Amino acid sequence: MTVSLSADARLSNAGARDFALPEDEAKAAWEADRQHLLHPWTNFASFKERGSFLVSGARGVHVYDTTGRQYLDGMAGLWCVNLGYGREDIVEAIADQARRMPYFTPFVDVGSLPAADLAKEIARIAPGDLNHVFFTCGGSTANDSAVRLIHFYHALRGKKDKRRLLVQMDSYHGSTYLTHSMSGRHTARSPLLNFETEMVQTLRSPNTYRRPEGMDEAGFLDLLISEMEERILSLGADTIAAFFAEPLMGAGGVIVPPRGYHARVQGLCRKYDILYVSDEVVTGFGRLGHFFASAEHFGLEPDIIISAKGITSGYQPLGAVIYSDRMQAVLNAAPEEAWFTNGFTYSGHPVVCAAALATIRAMEAEDICGHVRENGPKFETALKSLLDIDIVGDVRGSHFMMCVEAVADQKTKELFAPKADVGHRIADHAHELGLIARSIGNLIVLSPPLIFTEDHIAETAATLREAITRTRADLKADGFLA
Template identity: 35%
Template sequence: MNEPAHKSALQLSDEAHLLHPYTNLSLHESVGAHVITGGDGIHVIDEAGNRYIEGLGGLFCAGLGFSEERLVQAAIRQMRAMPFYHSFAHKSAAPTIELAGKLLSIAPVPMSKVFFANSGSEANDTAVKLIWYYHNAIGKPQKKKIISRLRAYHGVTVASASLTGLPLNHRDFDLPIQGILHTDCPHYYRNGLPGESEEEYATRCADNLEALILREGPETVAAFFAEPVMVSGGVIVPPKTYFEKIQAVLRNYDILFVADEVICGFGRTGNMFGSQTFGIEPDMISVAKQLSAAYMPISALMINDRIHRVLVEQSAKLGSFSHGFTYGGHPVAAAVALEALKIYEETDIVGHVRRVSPRFAEGIARLAVHPLIGETRICGLVAGIEFVRDKTSRENFPPEAGVAAFAGQRARAHGVITRALGDTLSLCPAMIIDEAQIDDLIARIGRALDDALVYARERGHFNS
């Protein structure tokens, strides 16, 4: 690939002014930014003209790729008609109202109301506030603790980052805040005991959750957060019967369930929602990312009628429901999201994912036999490829070896943008990908794995 040898003017400007999220800031001072200037379907193009398959769909969000003209035109039309209005104090905008109704019509379980925000983090942060507000309103002010899971990812605001179960999201940020608890990550490959079946492991996870609730006191535990698939934590697909058993525990202790569908929602798992894929019946659902196919920032929190009626009664008592964001339900973002949902329906995106995901699964299975790979995990069109030093013992490489990270770097050299999250290389391409493009993606990743094998052997990290 014709990668630039020197930093461009854009890169130099970037280094002077932009603080990069999820970046080694010290390293960035020497390597600079990779500037992306264009997109075409599942591909993006950098300022040097290099073309890449965007293997993560941006950040697990560009479900319709990077050149969907209908979404561009939807934004233009709404900008001309009404570029901004808010939803405070009995106000609203037509696209915002229509989008709320559309979301309720396709929700995986009956929901009553939709609250709009701008990111998945804000939607989950709102869920936390509503959980606390709800329990105060029903006379249970002590029922405030919230349980998430190790390796979960729910965002980066103070509350949602506390729910996130990844150490780097807590370290030196003084997180998690009080009242946020974490239970098992349901990763059977890593945490299952010798001879323990998936179902037995799921039972143990549910038993451990119940034990945590009993230790804390059921009267103090308010809610449980879970992603159907823990994508940012390494594409952890739940073991068989996991959610069935977890939900039984939650119901037994009157604990609300928040399904974080920020990544899984809108077709990614082979159903419109991951909750449908895994039989989840939540009280609240957070969505974002593919809601607008990433063309505009927008998120939403759907709540059931039980919670909504309490909010109505409490706002009457207090005089206002005093929570909201200036740009929540922004009419341009809502118009783009409505158009994205129309495209999903008209093109049968769920059916397309189901048709091409077997080819994706076949390709991922071929990668699983590579000497560096211990386990591959897949659900619909999202997959995780976990690197190990030894397939038999499942020993990971030492963190300083950086083998998975090196594979991610080599993927870019072979024309795929992706990245390693710990020991796992993730793939989450735009859902419009076809079978030929899947084959191309898998072949390029295979070459990156081969490069990583040479790298690991040369540095003495791998001797097989």
């Protein structure tokens, strides 16, 4: 399938009447944002000059800026708008619950019908004996709460010294103080901030593309497992509470571990009484073609799954700690004085839970997971065609979770100098061409809505090819490429 990159094909006027603002209003909104709003992950030096790209509306798989210009959303918002924009069924579920009861406290022994119904639904679709749920406000608070639950669990077992957490380089688990400390993306760690370094222990990244030179994938797997076991023994298994891992790492660059990695790591965790936590904030709810990727995609039986993002298709903020019957049995045996003192005002918020219930209903009714299993491999194939461009070193991922890594030399895998800013250059050109893609250093990450069609896939690949080609010309002109 060939997709034209003409202006008409890229930048449709559809939605302009709905989302375009008068020029003076658009300028005032841009200035208000620049002067008063602190964004996540802000670089103040560039922000004070460039300000923000303001999105004023969205429909289907497209977003629109304040001029009414259309962009194909290659990021599903931020890994989350899985069912696309403008879903009236989800919107109506939110509105109906807000009219019925917008909120009541979830603390101690008070509950709401939507929260109870959602917990039951999650237990139904979760793998194995993961039949218990604690609700939070997002992925960061879910991972943070999981740590507290894990420490509480071990303490009830008489193993209070089991507090350390094993994480991986290049991982991402959130933005609370603790979960950012657990995130192994050291390049994202500002030297102006503090992080927990004793309780959190970081292991080598399972990045198969960046394995030691001359080592095959099987040898790399053996190295990872050997190093992990050595670390466990050196720290003392009786001090280690849990291992946290994303099935595929998201923000770290869609890192694909060697085949068999998760099963062997889980074997070590069971051997040394370490809980295995599968952080499925990104991979859960359909991105890899299943509600949860751990069991179906990787043959993994985690003790805990962390979920957020796609659980409501991004329509409301929700996180979930989904844990096992085995853990619940220990919690049920807790003495009367042992309270689990962790919670949030908006845990199990009824309106948010209504959005999640509507999302699950829609996913099952429309067989979204089946659609991803059918079309995800086509997305992989389309993006891997970019490997014929000499500055594309790797295209990796699975289904609708992909990454393109730019390199200065395909054979040596040498990176461009940081000043080349290659990822931003590619993303900026893609933006100019009508595609929203995420740059992370030398990487371009794509995680589109799960309703992407073959036409959307072809358009994405063609647009990204043009963006990389333009970037290559820029790099050559600026002396970063021979």
